[in-house]
Amino acid sequence: MCNKDCCAVKTALTIRRMKMLAEKQLKEEAAAPPKKILLTPQSAIFSYEDCKRMADFIIARTEIRPKFGVVCGSNLDMLAQLIENPIVIDYSEIPKFELYTDDLHKSKLFAGTLMGANVIAMQERFHVYEGNPVGSCSMPVRVMKLLGIEYLFVTCASAAVNKHYNVGDIMLVKDHINILGMIDNSPLIGPNDQRFGDRHFSMINAYDQQLIEKAQEIAHEIGCENRIWTGVYCCLGGPAYETPAEHRLLQQIGADTVGMSLVHEVVVARHCSMKVFAYSLVSVPSIDAPQLPEAVLLAQLEDGENVSMELLCRMVYKIHNNL
Ligand SMILES: O=P(O)(O)O[C@H]1O[C@H](CO)[C@@H](O)[C@H]1O
Numbered sequence: 490m491c492n493k494d495c496c497a498v499k500t501a502l503t504i505r506r507m508k509m510l511a512e513k514q515l516k517e518e519a520a521a522p523p524k525k526i527l528l529t530p531q532s533a534i535f536s537y538e539d540c541k542r543m544a545d546f547i548i549a550r551t552e553i554r555p556k557f558g559v560v561c562g563s564n565l566d567m568l569a570q571l572i573e574n575p576i577v578i579d580y581s582e583i584p585k586f587e588l589y590t591d592d593l594h595k596s597k598l599f600a601g602t603l604m605g606a607n608v609i610a611m612q613e614r615f616h617v618y619e620g621n622p623v624g625s626c627s628m629p630v631r632v633m634k635l636l637g638i639e640y641l642f643v644t645c646a647s648a649a650v651n652k653h654y655n656v657g658d659i660m661l662v663k664d665h666i667n668i669l670g671m672i673d674n675s676p677l678i679g680p681n682d683q684r685f686g687d688r689h690f691s692m693i694n695a696y697d698q699q700l701i702e703k704a705q706e707i708a709h710e711i712g713c714e715n716r717i718w719t720g721v722y723c724c725l726g727g728p729a730y731e732t733p734a735e736h737r738l739l740q741q742i743g744a745d746t747v748g749m750s751l752v753h754e755v756v757v758a759r760h761c762s763m764k765v766f767a768y769s770l771v772s773v774p775s776i777d778a779p780q781l782p783e784a785v786l787l788a789q790l791e792d793g794e795n796v797s798m799e800l801l802c803r804m805v806y807k808i809h810n811n812l
Pocket residue numbers: 561562563564614616644645646647727748749750751
C-alpha cells in the first residue's frame with residue numbers, strides 16, 4: 490500500500506510522461522507528409538464518360554438497342570433467364586462495371602428479346618451493405634439510360650410491413666421512403682452532370698401511374714388481384730433485418746414493405762427521366778402474420794416467383810405493343 494506522498498510523486502511523473510508523449514506525437518505529425526483526402530461525392534464516382542464507355546462496350550457486344558431494362562431482385566434472378574437467345578456478359582468483362590457483390594455467379598447481364606421487345610437485364614444488383622457507395626449501386630441505371638432504355642423495371646425481395654401482405658404476394662411500388670437518402674446518403678450528392686438531368690427534380694409520380702394501372706389490369710387478367718398489392722416500399726441500409734421496434738416504426742410511417750435496395754436506383758432513373766415500374770416480392774412475413782410452416786412459406790414464395798415472371802412478360806408485351 491503506498492502512502493499519500495508516494496501517489497503524489499507518481500501522479501507528477503505520469504503527467505510529465507504524458508506531456509512528453511503528446512509533444513513527441515505533435516512533432517511526428519508535423520514532420521509527416523500531409524494525408525491525402527479523397528473527395529468522392531456519390532455522383533462523381535462514375536462520370537458520364539465512364540458510363541458512356543460501359544454502354545458502348547455493351548452495345549458492341551450485344552448489337553442490340555434495348556427499350557426495356559430490368560434489375561432482378563434477390564430470388565428473382567430467373568427474370569433474366571426469360572430473355573430469349575441472350576448474349577450474356579459477365580460484369581467483370583465490362584470496364585469499371587464490376588463492384589462488390591456477395592453473389593458472383595449471378596453477376597451477369599442478359600441481353601436479348603422478351604415478348605418481341607429488346608430487353609437487357611441485370612441478374613444481380615449491387616447493395617450498399619456489400620460495401621458499395623450508394624452512387625455506385627445506382628451506376629448501372631445510368632449505363633442503361635445511355636443504352637437507350639426508356640422503361641426501367643426494378644424488382645426486389647422484401648419483408649411485409651403491412652400485416653395484410655403474405656409471403657409470395659407482389660407489391661407494385663407506388664411510392665417509397667428513402668431512409669438512406671433522408672440521412673444524407675443520396676446517389677446524387679456531389680456535382681450535378683446536366684447531361685443526365687437537372688439538379689432538382691420532382692419525385693411525384695416517380696413510379697409511373699399508367700404502368701401501375703397496366704399491372705393492376707394484368708393482376709385481374711391472371712386472377713391474382715388478391716395477391717398483387719400497390720403500396721409504399723421503404724429502404725433500410727441492412728444487412729441486419731429490422732428489429733421489432735423498427736418494424737413498428739415502419740408501420741407507423743406508412744411503409745408496406747421493407748428492403749435494402751431499389752430507391753437509389755429509382756432516384757437516379759428519375760433524375761435522367763426514365764419511366765419506372767417497380768415491384769417487390771414479399772419474401773419475409775410481417776411480425777404480425779400467423780406463424781406458418783417453412784414448407785408453406787416456400788410454396789407461397791415459389792408461386793409468387795411464377796406470378797412475377799408472368800407480370801414481367803405481360804407488362805413488356807403490353808407496353809411494346811401499345812396495348
Ligand atoms: O433488394 P434485393 O436486391 O432484392 O435484396 C433483398 O434481399 C436481401 C435480404 O434478404 C437484401 O439485399 C434485400 O434488399
